[in-house]
Amino acid sequence: MPIHLKIVTAEREVFADDVDMVSAPTREGRVGILPRHAPLLSILTSGELGIVKGGERTPFAVSGGFMQVLPTNIIILADTVERADEIDESRAETAVRLAEEQRASAKSEQDMALAEAKLRKEMVRLQVARIKEAGRRQGRS
Structure with missing residues (x-):
């Protein structure tokens, strides 16, 4: 059920x-x-x-x-x-790098919190994109 x-x-x-x-x-x-x-x-x-x-x-x-x-x-x-399947892995990698740069240049606690939230979101997107890619590679073997 x-x-x-x-x-x-x-x-x-x-x-x-x-x-x-x-x-x-x-x-x-x-x-x-x-x-x-x-x-x-x-x-x-x-x-x-x-x-x-x-x-x-x-x-x-x-x-x-x-x-x-x-x-x-x-x-x-x-x-x-x-x-x-909607997430492009290379674009997700770029978004992670940009979010890391944003976090590194944060000037206030609020900016840091926003940058860290953005980084978490982008890292999840990259992780999920990689799960999809790993499944494709396993299917080819």
């Missing part, structure tokens, strides 16, 4: 389908959600959002938001979310 997952941002619906499991980064730590899970409302942090359907794992990069879990469905309202 699957659980229905819907992932949306302010701009678009990213995903809507029945899945077997969801693994999400929350303020309390990583949580795994299976069908018939107890109701839960959680704040998401930057990290990899993993979805398992039919034994296949699909990674997403999420940068925050909220997750509502009910026994038969999950709704994720994300600040930003990207499928692994």
Whole structure:
């Protein structure tokens, strides 16, 4: 018995389908959600959002938001979310370098906090892009 997952941002619906499991980064730590899970409302942090359907794992990069879990469905309202196949690895590497430079040149605590949040977001994007690339390389072998 699957659980229905819907992932949306302010701009678009990213995903809507029945899945077997969801693994999400929350303020309390990583949580795994299976069908018939107890109701839960959680704040998401930057990290990899993993979805398992039919034994296949699909990674997403999420940068925050909220997750509502009910026994038969999950709704994720994300600040930003990207499928692994939407992320260009070389552009993600460039974004990480720029965020590191921003952090190094921060002049105030507020600038430092913003730069560190940007760096976390870009590092997650790069990590998820690399998961996608590793899967492609394994498929070629």
